[in-house]
Amino acid sequence: MSDLARPPAGSALHRFASPARFLRLAGSLQPWLAGGTLLCLGVGLYLALFGSPADYQQGETVRIMYVHVPAAWMALFVYLCIALASASLLVWRHPLAGLVAKASAPLGAAFTFLALATGSLWGKPMWGTWWEWDGRMTSVLILFFLYLGLIALTNAFESPERGQRASAVLALVGVVNLPIIKFSVDWWNTLHQPASVMRLDGPTIDPSMLWPLLIMAAGFTFYYLWVMLLRVRGELVEARLRALQRLETEGR
Amino acid sequence: MGGIESFLGMGGYAAFVWPAYLLAAAVMGGFWAVSRAELKRRERQLQELEQRGGGRRRRRAEGPGGQVPR
Amino acid sequence: MTRKRRRLTILLLALLSLGTATALVLSAFDDNLVFFYSPTKLKAAELPPERLVRVGGLVLPGSVEKGPGSRVAFAITDNAAEVAVVYEGILPDLFREGQGVVAQGRLEPGGRFRAVEVLAKHDENYMPPEVAEALKESGEWRPAEGSDPKAGYATQ
Numbered sequence: 483m484s485d486l487a488r489p490p491a492g493s494a495l496h497r498f499a500s501p502a503r504f505l506r507l508a509g510s511l512q513p514w515l516a517g518g519t520l521l522c523l524g525v526g527l528y529l530a531l532f533g534s535p536a537d538y539q540q541g542e543t544v545r546i547m548y549v550h551v552p553a554a555w556m557a558l559f560v561y562l563c564i565a566l567a568s569a570s571l572l573v574w575r576h577p578l579a580g581l582v583a584k585a586s587a588p589l590g591a592a593f594t595f596l597a598l599a600t601g602s603l604w605g606k607p608m609w610g611t612w613w614e615w616d617g618r619m620t621s622v623l624i625l626f627f628l629y630l631g632l633i634a635l636t637n638a639f640e641s642p643e644r645g646q647r648a649s650a651v652l653a654l655v656g657v658v659n660l661p662i663i664k665f666s667v668d669w670w671n672t673l674h675q676p677a678s679v680m681r682l683d684g685p686t687i688d689p690s691m692l693w694p695l696l697i698m699a700a701g702f703t704f705y706y707l708w709v710m711l712l713r714v715r716g717e718l719v720e721a722r723l724r725a726l727q728r729l730e731t732e733g734r
Numbered sequence: 735m736g737g738i739e740s741f742l743g744m745g746g747y748a749a750f751v752w753p754a755y756l757l758a759a760a761v762m763g764g765f766w767a768v769s770r771a772e773l774k775r776r777e778r779q780l781q782e783l784e785q786r787g788g789g790r791r792r793r794r795a796e797g798p799g800g801q802v803p804r
Numbered sequence: 805m806t807r808k809r810r811r812l813t814i815l816l817l818a819l820l821s822l823g824t825a826t827a828l829v830l831s832a833f834d835d836n837l838v839f840f841y842s843p844t845k846l847k848a849a850e851l852p853p854e855r856l857v858r859v860g861g862l863v864l865p866g867s868v869e870k871g872p873g874s875r876v877a878f879a880i881t882d883n884a885a886e887v888a889v890v891y892e893g894i895l896p897d898l899f900r901e902g903q904g905v906v907a908q909g910r911l912e913p914g915g916r917f918r919a920v921e922v923l924a925k926h927d928e929n930y931m932p933p934e935v936a937e938a939l940k941e942s943g944e945w946r947p948a949e950g951s952d953p954k955a956g957y958a959t960q
Binding site: 531532536541542543545546549550553588589592595596599600603604606607705708709712713715716719720722723726727730 | 741744745746747750751753754755757758761762765766769770772773776777779780783784
Binding site: 535536537538539540544547569572573574607608609610611614615616617654655657658662669670671672673675676677678681686687688690691 | 812815830840896921932933
């Protein structure tokens with residue numbers, strides 16, 4: 483356990499391993515991330531609602547895309563971040579990595595929930611159904627339950643380190659779900675259509691709709707980093723609190 | 735007025751488009767607010783504890799090099 | 805350093821075997837993961853008539869007959885085979901000739917498909933109506949994209 487708190491010597495990550503240094507860095511990044519979020523979401527919302535055309539097939543419902551697709555991308559991206567943090571927690575015992583994973587899991591669950599809910603609101607008028615058990619939807623639902631599992635497992639242990647290590651193992655096991663989600667629409671017949679943006683032969687979205695989508699996605703990414711750092715700071719303060727409280731009871 | 739009405743009507747799909755946006759705003763706004771409130775609450779708690787604890791204990795709690803003790 | 809490297813090796817090996825196992829399981833269940841059959845596959849599958857299945861493809865242009873009442877008859881095609889479908893109920897807004905649909909129901913002995921639910925499937929193209937118009941006028945509407953069969957319909 484003693485090597486947990488010690489930053490790995492000689493590692494490039496060493497510089498950020500100290501919580502004090504991290505807090506300073508997070509503090510100076512925060513206003514930029516908040517500004518980026520508000521700017522991108524402001525411009526993105528304007529373009530999504532006023533500055534973009536209706537679709538030739540789907541009419542005005544295409545505007546649901548501007549929240550549905552960024553939420554779904556973030557659901558995957560946040561999981562990828564958790565998996566990387568989990569690997570560095572298990573292999574290099576990086577002390578902050580566990581906190582990043584812990585702070586990210588509820589955010590990922592929220593994005594996944596948004597992707598599922600807005601997809602349902604889009605599916606009803608266009609496909610004619612709120613929900614179907616096709617490959618894409620089922621695998622995203624599994625992702626949602628994975629996030630809930632990570633949250634539960636992190637808090638299931640008396641010692642925070644053990645909880646973080648256990649959920650790191652689960653996070654790495656769950657990584658197999660990411661390619662399944664991404665390629666489900668290509669591997670199997672699904673109700674969900676294939677990828678429109680992240681495809682080898684270029685996007686199949688008209689630029690007048692692609693730009694609002696990308697700006698919204700940038701806003702969602704800034705939002706994640708902003709709120710995640712906020713939550714990591716909260717976790718660090720909580721760790722200090724626990725240590726002080728322990729000292730007080732011991733000193734009495 | 736007709737312009738606003740047709741905008742809010744979303745081509746007859748208002749019942750699907752607006753809930754999607756409102757839900758996203760509520761979830762993301764709420765999540766930020768809760769995270770921030772939690773940070774502030776803990777920071778207040780820590781401040782109280784540090785004032786009560788005095789200097790010697792605080793230095794010990796911070797550990798060498800500002801490490802968080804585990 | 806060696807302990808870290810050992811942990812990293814264990815982690816990579818574990819992930820590799822997990823990935824392999826998942827790939828094997830998924831390929832074993834491949835048929836059950838299919839959300840719908842194409843008309844070609846449906847005919848080849850020789851399913852028992854009471855079995856509830858989904859068939860997906862494009863609505864054959866000119867095949868839609870509405871009435872009496874809420875009854876609709878149309879044909880689903882994958883450009884290789886077609887299935888005649890009858891359905892009574894509300895169609896989704898995207899339902900139109902040439903559009904992708906997925907119908908759930910039972911294959912009657914005569915070869916007609918009685919649907920209990922019809923869903924519309926759309927493709928991955930998004931554009932304003934003017935652009936779609938211009939593409940069609942200039943003959944740049946590429947069948948590989950557009951509202952023609954995409955991988956899912958034609959190959960399965």
